[in-house]
Amino acid sequence: MKIGILTSGGDCPGLxxxxxxxxxxxxxxxxxxxxxxxxxxxxxxxxxxxxxTRHEVKGLSKVGGTILGTSRTNPYEGExxxxxxxxxxxxxxxxDGIIAIxxxxxxxxxxxxxxxxxxxxGVPKTIDNDLRATDYSFGFDTAVNIATDAMDxxxxxxxxxxxxMVAEVMGRHVGWIALHAGxxxxxxxxxxxxxxxxxxxxxxQVASAHDRGRAPLVVVSEGxxxxxxxxxxxxxxxxxxxxxxxxxxxxxxAPMIEKITGVETRATILGHxxxxxxxxxxxxxxxxxxxxxxxxxxxxxxxGQMVAMKGTDIVxxxxxxxxxxxxxVPRYRYDEAAALFG
Ligand code: F6P
Numbered sequence: 001m002k003i004g005i006l007t008s009g010g011d012c013p014g015l016x017x018x019x020x021x022x023x024x025x026x027x028x029x030x031x032x033x034x035x036x037x038x039x040x041x042x043x044x045x046x047x048x049x050x051x052x053t054r055h056e057v058k059g060l061s062k063v064g065g066t067i068l069g070t071s072r073t074n075p076y077e078g079e080x081x082x083x084x085x086x087x088x089x090x091x092x093x094x095x096d097g098i099i100a101i102x103x104x105x106x107x108x109x110x111x112x113x114x115x116x117x118x119x120x121x122g123v124p125k126t127i128d129n130d131l132r133a134t135d136y137s138f139g140f141d142t143a144v145n146i147a148t149d150a151m152d153x154x155x156x157x158x159x160x161x162x163x164x165m166v167a168e169v170m171g172r173h174v175g176w177i178a179l180h181a182g183x184x185x186x187x188x189x190x191x192x193x194x195x196x197x198x199x200x201x202x203x204x205q206v207a208s209a210h211d212r213g214r215a216p217l218v219v220v221s222e223g224x225x226x227x228x229x230x231x232x233x234x235x236x237x238x239x240x241x242x243x244x245x246x247x248x249x250x251x252x253x254a255p256m257i258e259k260i261t262g263v264e265t266r267a268t269i270l271g272h273x274x275x276x277x278x279x280x281x282x283x284x285x286x287x288x289x290x291x292x293x294x295x296x297x298x299x300x301x302x303x304g305q306m307v308a309m310k311g312t313d314i315v316x317x318x319x320x321x322x323x324x325x326x327x328x329v330p331r332y333r334y335d336e337a338a339a340l341f342g
Contacts, residue, residue: 021291
């Protein structure tokens with residue numbers, strides 16, 4: 001049997017470890033043949049493939065990014081898109097099925113193709129940890145480690161200058177990275193999309209940390225929004241035209257915090273550094289296990305499903321579980337962290 005593997009959506013530490021796990025197990029235990037699909041669904045639509053043998057995956061578990069390349073192409077768009085065309089392309093290259101490694105968008109496309117008769121198996125990926133179908137997704141632990149290290153470093157400047165340091169981390173819709181990195185780094189304020197907070201509440205926590213002689217550390221998810229942001233700006237006497245329009249929420253909070261508390265404040269946006277470089281040991285193990293189990297699932301003919309982590313086990317779940325509602329931070333998890341704010 002010949003299987004195509006693709007990575008789609010944002011890159012993520014651990015993608016290469018999944019590819020290695022699938023290829024090693026599939027070729028040694030089951031005699032499966034593999035082909036790499038370049039740049040996600042674009043490679044399927046355009047028939048852009050590359051060799052993928054044990055040789056190509058050598059030493060890959062520690063390598064960040066994806067050797068296959070990635071894109072956000074929708075396989076149903078374009079002249080050569082759509083299930084019928086894709087089926088023809090796969091047939092022409094004697095490819096029996098696809099392993100699609102990606103986030104919500106990728107898995108939604110995989111689900112649709114699968115219902116349209118293409119054999120697809122999914123592997124969930126997101127550094128945000130926002131997919132319901134899996135307890136942890138690879139890439140998340142690496143992102144948390146990077147964000148924690150960055151905040152430890154920001155604290156050095158905060159302590160030396162008696163400044164408030166604001167760290168903006170990734171998380172478009174959910175606050176898992178901010179929550180975990182915030183606990184690990186001992187942040188005094190954690191702002192996440194799931195928990196509404198006003199600028200006055202944030203400033204009060206900053207002022208309280210400052211009054212206790214601490215250099216306040218604030219971590220904010222990129223998806224966090226202050227209710228009444230514009231009003232909050234003008235209420236605090238800040239000129240709307242001076243408001244940093246191009247920066248993220250961290251850049252927007254910093255001048256307000258400084259204005260209200262009088263504590264000099266600086267913001268840092270960590271951005272794509274959180275997705276870069278080598279995966280953590282935890283992510284290498286998780287990604288490798290998902291790859292090994294994906295090879296088993298192919299041999300069992302478990303198409304239309306994805307492999308996922310439940311507890312400490314790798315299980316198979318239908319695509320639907322990865323779609324729709326996101327895995328948001330429950331209130332009790334936020335309250336655990338809030339007990340540390342002082
Ligand atoms: O979903 C993962 C993620 O890294 C988000 O945290 C972030 O908002 C987004 O991708 C950034 O996407 P891009 O790399 O396309 O700018």
